[in-house]
Amino acid sequence: MRIAVVVAVVLVAAAVPLAAQDGAYAVVAVKDGGSVAGRVLFSGKVPAPEILPVISDRDACGEDKPSRALVVAADGGVENAVIKLVGIRRGKGWGEREYALGQTDCRFEPHVLLLPKGADLRLLNHDRIAHNVRTYGRGPVFNVGQPKFVEKLLVENFSEQVSHPEVVRVGCDIHPWMSAYIVVMEHPYYAVTDERGAFRLAEVPPGEYHLALWHETLGESSRKIAVRPGEETEVTFRLSRPRPAAGGR
Numbered sequence: 001m002r003i004a005v006v007v008a009v010v011l012v013a014a015a016v017p018l019a020a021q022d023g024a025y026a027v028v029a030v031k032d033g034g035s036v037a038g039r040v041l042f043s044g045k046v047p048a049p050e051i052l053p054v055i056s057d058r059d060a061c062g063e064d065k066p067s068r069a070l071v072v073a074a075d076g077g078v079e080n081a082v083i084k085l086v087g088i089r090r091g092k093g094w095g096e097r098e099y100a101l102g103q104t105d106c107r108f109e110p111h112v113l114l115l116p117k118g119a120d121l122r123l124l125n126h127d128r129i130a131h132n133v134r135t136y137g138r139g140p141v142f143n144v145g146q147p148k149f150v151e152k153l154l155v156e157n158f159s160e161q162v163s164h165p166e167v168v169r170v171g172c173d174i175h176p177w178m179s180a181y182i183v184v185m186e187h188p189y190y191a192v193t194d195e196r197g198a199f200r201l202a203e204v205p206p207g208e209y210h211l212a213l214w215h216e217t218l219g220e221s222s223r224k225i226a227v228r229p230g231e232e233t234e235v236t237f238r239l240s241r242p243r244p245a246a247g248g249r
Contacts, residue, residue, distance in 0.1 A: 025187040027093040030203045032229035036085070036211060037200040040078040040193050040237045042218075047241065052177035054106070060129045061106035065177050068111045070217040070241070077197025078215065078239065080112045082167075085189040085201065086210040086222070092203040094188050100124050101170065101180060103131045103146070108170060108180035112192045116185050121158035125151055130174060135182070137168040158182075167214065181216060213237050 050067035071079040100122040102109040106129075115121060123133055125146045135142040146153055172178040183190065191199040204227045212222045218239040225233050 024089065026090045028090045030092050030205050033092075033203040033205055034227040034229060035200060035202045035232045036204055036225060036227060036235060037232055038198070038235035038237070040081040040083075040197045040199070040213065040215070040239065041076040042072045042078050042197075043076075043238045043240045046072045046076075054175075054177060056175060057106065057129050060127060061175065065107060067177075068107075068179075071195075073196055075196075077193070077195070078218065079193055079195050079197060081193040081197070081199075081213055081215040081218070081237075082112060082114075082183050083191045083193065083199045083201070084185075084212050084214075085187070085204070086212050088187055088189055088205070088209060091205050092188055098122060101133070101182070103127055103133075103172075103178075106175055106178060108172075108178055110180070110192070112181045112183060114183050114185055114190050114192060115158065116188075118157055121155045121182075123153040123155065125153075131172050131178075132174055134171050134173055135168050136171065137166055143173075183214075211235055213239075215239065217241065 047070065049071070050069065052065045052067050054061045054064055068080065073079070094116055099113065099115050099119050101113050102124040104126045106127060123144070123146055125131055125148065128148050130145065130147045132143065132145040142155075142158070144153065144155075166184055168182040168184065170180040170182060183192075189201050189204065191201055193199045206227050206229045208224065208226050210222050211225050212220065214220050218241065221237055221239065223235055223237070225235060227233050
């Protein structure tokens, strides 16, 4: 894994090579594909958001930051849940785009980043203060400082450190309230719910699948679904906050 400093202001899209799919997923033309769309909703009383104290660089970062571990809209939509099809081996291509994790207003943006295995990752520091980016996962730890004068860092083949698709937690040692997640994808049929808790997967080959959900606070869930040619399958997940284990906090 190599790290390069990128000083250009204009961002250049990067294609994800087929080699990134490790031979497990084949890109094919999808004929008569369907789609899967829906929402993730919170059931029960929505807890008040946790307020995280800012303990360093207050002039730049402010006094506190709301936690994004559980963000629920007025109508119950849950933001930042990850949706994926399980077991799909053939389908649409990855497309061309840049994958970037930004540091803006002393927070990581986006809070949940989807990253194909083998893709490059750009780290963007929009704050005029120093940050560092550290990962916590089953693979080797990635830890790099990003001084205030280094606006862009290019991490080539970032996810080569991950032996299989997984969720990688990201933090900043300088600013401990900062957190994010990088989800390493095994195929393109992943989505992150928006501020309404909505998601959509397009160009899905017809067939039967399991639709899986992951959320950092609400845990995991799955549904068996059927996708029919040219039709949209609607799915709603309703989640509640897990109860702490006996004797826990």
